[in-house]
Structures are given as structure tokens and as C-alpha cells.
Amino acid sequence: MLEIVILGRGGQGAQTAGNQLAQAFFDSGLYVQTFSTYGGARRGTPVTSSLRVDADPIRLRCNITAADAMLCFDASLMDDAFYAQGSDEALIVVNSARPAEAFTPRARQRVLPVDGRAIAARNDMGKVVNSALLGAFAATLGRPGIDILAQVIETSAPAKKSQNVTAAREAYGLMAPVAEEATA
Numbered sequence: 001m002l003e004i005v006i007l008g009r010g011g012q013g014a015q016t017a018g019n020q021l022a023q024a025f026f027d028s029g030l031y032v033q034t035f036s037t038y039g040g041a042r043r044g045t046p047v048t049s050s051l052r053v054d055a056d057p058i059r060l061r062c063n064i065t066a067a068d069a070m071l072c073f074d075a076s077l078m079d080d081a082f083y084a085q086g087s088d089e090a091l092i093v094v095n096s097a098r099p100a101e102a103f104t105p106r107a108r109q110r111v112l113p114v115d116g117r118a119i120a121a122r123n124d125m126g127k128v129v130n131s132a133l134l135g136a137f138a139a140t141l142g143r144p145g146i147d148i149l150a151q152v153i154e155t156s157a158p159a160k161k162s163q164n165v166t167a168a169r170e171a172y173g174l175m176a177p178v179a180e181e182a183t184a
Contacts, residue, residue: 001054002141003064005085008073011043013130016156017071018049021134024144024152025053033058046077069093071137073116073129078103093137093175095129112140114175123167125160135168139175146172 004021008014015036022034033052050064066087072078075096086092088107095116096102103111114136116129125131131153138149149172150165157164
């Protein structure tokens with residue numbers, strides 16, 4: 001079973017990204033469980049979207065305490081509590097222009113930064129980074145495939161559908177070689 005935690009701030013699209021990722025896994029023929037946690041009912045407060053993905057039905061009904069993979073929309077949220085949510089070998093993708101060495105994960109956790117803001121800006125998305133981050137995250141996980149993810153994004157994006165898809169594909173292309181190197 002693959003356990004994933006997505007962390008962002010209210011209004012950044014972490015919940016939407018979690019729902020889109022869950023749909024892409026489901027469309028890939030896998031079983032999915034997804035749930036969200038809100039710090040407060042306003043913009044800027046921490047929001048967590050959690051997913052479980054498996055080839056078999058998922059019967060587990062509890063919070064994720066040792067995620068295999070994590071996606072962080074805002075590097076300022078990467079504190080000890082964030083790292084503690086991941087397994088000792090968790091793969092962490094963070095929206096940041098800083099290098100991986102700027103982060104201090106626990107144990108053998110691997111941090112892979114991606115500049116989602118720059119990708120979003122190049123694709124006329126302003127500060128909306130969730131499609132770019134989803135593309136990067138899928139590349140680092142090696143699943144779901146970019147074509148399935150792009151289809152889900154195109155179907156569910158509330159606006160700028162083609163720009164969202166292009167941003168996801170660009171980030172996927174940028175991160176695929178980085179992910180191969182990190183897992184080698």
C-alpha cells in the first residue's frame with residue numbers, strides 16, 4: 001500500500017490536488033482512500049490531504065503516521081512535525097526554488113524540490129501551482145502516468161484547463177530524470 005500526505009495552506013489547492021491524484025490512481029485501476037484535515041476554516045491555515053493507494057481494497061481506517069511519499073506546497077511548513085509524518089525513507093517533493101541541501105529531513109528521507117511557482121508563471125497560471133506540483137509528484141512516484149493525470153486535470157480544473165495540463169506535463173518532464181537519479 002502506498003500512503004501519501006499532501007500539505008499546503010488553505011487556498012493553495014492541496015485538497016484539490018489530493019482529489020485529482022486520487023482520481024488519477026482510481027482511473028489507473030487502483031483502490032483509493034482519501035481524506036483531508038483542516039487547521040482552521042480560513043485561507044492560509046495548514047491543510048492536509050491524505051491518500052492511500054493499493055491494488056487491493058483498503059480496509060485500514062486511521063490517520064497516516066508514516067507516509068511513503070509527501071508533497072508540500074509551502075516550504076515554510078516543513079518542520080519537525082511535517083517530517084515526522086513520513087516514514088524513515090519517505091520521498092518528499094516540495095515547492096521550492098532552493099536546493100535539496102537546504103532542507104533537513106529525518107533519517108533517510110529524500111527531499112526533491114521543484115519550483116512550482118516558476119512553472120506556473122511560465123504557463124500563465126500566476127501563483128496557482130497545484131497542477132505543476134502534481135506533475136512533478138507523479139514523476140517522482142513513477143505513477144500515475146502523466147497521460148491519465150493530464151486527463152483528470154483537464155476534466156476537473158475549474159479554469160485554464162490547457163495551461164494546467166501543460167504545467168503538469170512540464171513539471172513531470174523536469175522531474176522524471178531527477179526521480180530516476182534519486183532512486184538509483
